[in-house]
Amino acid sequence: MTRFLQVVWLVVRKDLRVESRNKEMLVTTLFFAVSCVMVFAFAFVRGGRAVDGAAAGVLWIAVAFAGTLALGRAFERERYQDALRGLLLAPVDRPAIYLGKLSGLLLLLAVVELVVVLMVALMFQAPLFEHPFRMLALLALGTLGFASVGTLFSAMLVRTRSRAVLLPVLLYPVTIPVLIMGVSGTNVLWQPEPDLAMVQLWTSLLLFFDAVFLTLALWTFEPVMTE
Amino acid sequence: MTRRLFPVLAGLSLLFFVGAPVLIVRAPYESTMGLVQKIFYFHFAGWMAMFLAIFVLGIASIIFLFRRIRSADQLAVAAAEQAVIFGLIGLITGPLWGVKAWGVWWQWDARLTMAVILELILVAYLLLRQYGGPGSDRLAAGLGIFAMANVPFLYISTEIWRTVHPRTSVVPTLPVDFGLPLWWSVAGFVVICLAMLSARRRLEEQRATLDELYLALEDEA
Numbered sequence: 001m002t003r004f005l006q007v008v009w010l011v012v013r014k015d016l017r018v019e020s021r022n023k024e025m026l027v028t029t030l031f032f033a034v035s036c037v038m039v040f041a042f043a044f045v046r047g048g049r050a051v052d053g054a055a056a057g058v059l060w061i062a063v064a065f066a067g068t069l070a071l072g073r074a075f076e077r078e079r080y081q082d083a084l085r086g087l088l089l090a091p092v093d094r095p096a097i098y099l100g101k102l103s104g105l106l107l108l109l110a111v112v113e114l115v116v117v118l119m120v121a122l123m124f125q126a127p128l129f130e131h132p133f134r135m136l137a138l139l140a141l142g143t144l145g146f147a148s149v150g151t152l153f154s155a156m157l158v159r160t161r162s163r164a165v166l167l168p169v170l171l172y173p174v175t176i177p178v179l180i181m182g183v184s185g186t187n188v189l190w191q192p193e194p195d196l197a198m199v200q201l202w203t204s205l206l207l208f209f210d211a212v213f214l215t216l217a218l219w220t221f222e223p224v225m226t227e
Numbered sequence: 228m229t230r231r232l233f234p235v236l237a238g239l240s241l242l243f244f245v246g247a248p249v250l251i252v253r254a255p256y257e258s259t260m261g262l263v264q265k266i267f268y269f270h271f272a273g274w275m276a277m278f279l280a281i282f283v284l285g286i287a288s289i290i291f292l293f294r295r296i297r298s299a300d301q302l303a304v305a306a307a308e309q310a311v312i313f314g315l316i317g318l319i320t321g322p323l324w325g326v327k328a329w330g331v332w333w334q335w336d337a338r339l340t341m342a343v344i345l346e347l348i349l350v351a352y353l354l355l356r357q358y359g360g361p362g363s364d365r366l367a368a369g370l371g372i373f374a375m376a377n378v379p380f381l382y383i384s385t386e387i388w389r390t391v392h393p394r395t396s397v398v399p400t401l402p403v404d405f406g407l408p409l410w411w412s413v414a415g416f417v418v419i420c421l422a423m424l425s426a427r428r429r430l431e432e433q434r435a436t437l438d439e440l441y442l443a444l445e446d447e448a
Contacts, residue, residue: 149373156369161360169354170366173347174373177380180340212376220369223292 007092011100016107018077025073025108033066033116041123055124056186060179062116063109064146068168070108071150074101075158084158094222102151109143126190134189134199141206142182145213146175152217156224178213181206230429236422243415250408257405263327266320268412271398273316276416278378280310281345283424284352285375288368298432300364303371305427307352309420310374314346329391337384338392345381348374 019025037058044054078084087097117139121128128135153170157163185202188194247268257264284306291299321339322332333339352370355363385394401409 152369153366156366159362160366162358166355166359170351170370173344173351174370176344176347177341177377216372216376220292220372224365224369 004093004096007096008100008103011087011097012103012107015074015101015104019104019108025070025077026111028073029066029070029108030112030115032069033062033112034119036062036065037116037119037123045123050124053187055120055126056183056190058124059117059120059126059186060142060183062120063113063143063182064172064175064179066112066116067105067109067143067146067150068171070105070112071147071154071171072164072167074105074151075154079158088225094225095218098151098155098218098221101155102147105147105151106143109147113139113143127192131189131194131196131199134196134203135186137203138182138185138189138199138206141203141210142178142185145178145206145210148210148213148217149174152221152224155221178206178209181209233422233425233429236418236425240415240419240422243411243418247408247412247415250411254408255404260324260328263324266324268408270317270320270324271409272412272416273313273320275413276420277310277313277317278382279417279420280306280313280424281349281375281378284310284371288371288375292365292368292372297435298428300368301431301435302424302428303368304356304431305424307349307356307371307374308427309424311346311349311353313416313420314342314349318342318346334391336390336392337388338381338390341377341381341384345374345377348377 040054040058040061044051044058075084078087088094090097117128117135120126150167150171153174154163154167157167157170160166181202185199185206188198188202251265251268254265254268256262284303287299287303287306290296291303321342325334326332348370352367352374355367355370359366382395384390385392398409
């Protein structure tokens, strides 16, 4: 088990080191997410007042779009000089590699979300700090559900043609339930008087979906990536 | 095997489809919905056939992924296409009933949303098959498993949320007058689904054989 975690950590560290040297993914993803929120702010904020319920949707759309961008890059990078083959040839558990890539992406998305959430709160006047822990739980679980499927799909797409087009085409239908739950939960939470039981329901549903997605991804990663 | 199975299945589905209109016409009118209720015989049967196709898709995908059996992959392609077709039947007949029952064509309730999502996943599967190129077969198998994982959620969604869609539990409580035509239609849809499945799988198999022959020919030249 410790060896498994060691491998996960090694893959995360590798990704972090590559990222810290050129900061390509972080900067591009962040910039994209910010411009996404800006476009929505122009569309949905009129005369200083945001359209009702728009904030939650904007937040999750920005996360999903920026996440797709990051997912595509995360494995595109492994194509150079057959880095992916090297990773897969290493005598370690494949699921550990998957978890390593997933953790790296989650770290990246956490930074992006930090900025996006603050921006949305500012531009759409969302009551962000009323229930910080519930908000954090929704964000973490929603991102995990989205990224767990995304990491698997983008790893699988590395070897296929037209992967840039196919990633969103495959990813969105499968992850729509997670995004719907995230949006609905956030929407309830940002009401003037939130119905906390509903927030609880959406959060536990997210947890349930995450468990299913992670299990399926860990189970299928090995056979899918075997040549 | 499938060559002998297909005529039997085709004959059986013909029998069911000749009998179905007779049974549906003879079934009594439901007190509130009247004639429109009879859409149910298609709607429910369509979804049942779709569930069957998705389970075939999911199980064939698992077998292909872990055992690398080529014919399982061919069966999965065939099943995905059937699932899309029968899902469309469900998605078309549903609003036809809904406009009478609810006054609107569509409602974004849990059951209907999940149904659309499932259909989207299956269409994405076909797109991947079409445009993925070599190497996409294993990815498609992964997607097939995810599609199958959605079915239980879809089935129990009427129990978790208060949806406008009628609950699943009405089906076992139906009186015989309604039940007989219903299960007759379900049997008919299931048999025709199996018939098309076997024909489509055979087509896929022959296509693969043809590809191999072309490759062998090129090698010799």
